Amino acid sequence: MLDLRQLRALRAVAEHGSVLRAAAALQWSQPTVTHHLRALGRLLNAEVVTSGTDGTRLTAVGAAMLPHAIAILDRSDRAVQEVSELIATDRRRIAIGVFPSAGARLLPRVVRALQGAGYEPAVMEAELDPLLDAVVALRLDAAIVYASPVHPTSLPHGFLMTPVLSERLSVIAPSAHPLAGRSGVRLEELAQENWVAGAAATDPVDAALARAAAAAxxxxxxxxxxDDYAVVAAYVAAGFGVALVPELALPGHLDEISAIDLEDNTFERRIFLVTAPSVSSSARSALEGALRGQASGVRRDRRY
Structure with a gap:
């Protein structure tokens, strides 16, 4: 049976490079560290460390086990902390992540819903891949993410990915643009425009634009x-070009910007809630309800 002490010994050796230094860091004896490393090796049917003149390092098996050890130890430490907080405050902590352009629009309702259900949310903002990595590693309980053909999502068994809302992608342009404020515009009508794009061509919104433009x-x-939609909007206002942006990222503070709705219904981004197996049904229901309730409010005045 896996023992947390085995994992602590493995992590300490990886961090300190020797059994002696690992023992000092853990405040254990050197034989105790060696005992737990050998027990872990017996459990895995392979040695997890190897020693030489330059110290002790992880074997390939030990290195493969290390990220699991870190995740399990982090989760066990957090479990103790959360239960202690629950006893003291009658509120349970929940860690949730969100991608940057959705934060301002989605988080207020989500935070209120979780607080109303007896949870104390801790929020992390990050891009898509770090969010998914954090949920899988159990550093986050849940994350609000978007579907991306550039970064296909594959989650381990027990993790749920639930569709909660969709947002349109719209073009923003200077308010003096001939197509400003119009709907049903065909993409080819913008073929001669300069574009303000994401930081890399692999950006999912830019990839969607490139595919549609090629078809047109x-x-x-x-x-x-x-890589900042506020900066993108400022560039558009300054006349550098037009830009394709998600509704959640549409600016609300620049009078010089107006939206152009495209005719093509494929310009849509689906938003999902990813939850770890440890998330309770009450927390998941609160999250899903808040996000689905937000769907009716995603559309907004298209004139800035």
């Missing part, structure tokens, strides 16, 4: 790039 017979002419 043109290649978007990229004038400048940024």
């Amino acid at each position: 017979g043109f290649e978007p002419r990229i004038a400048i790039r940024s």
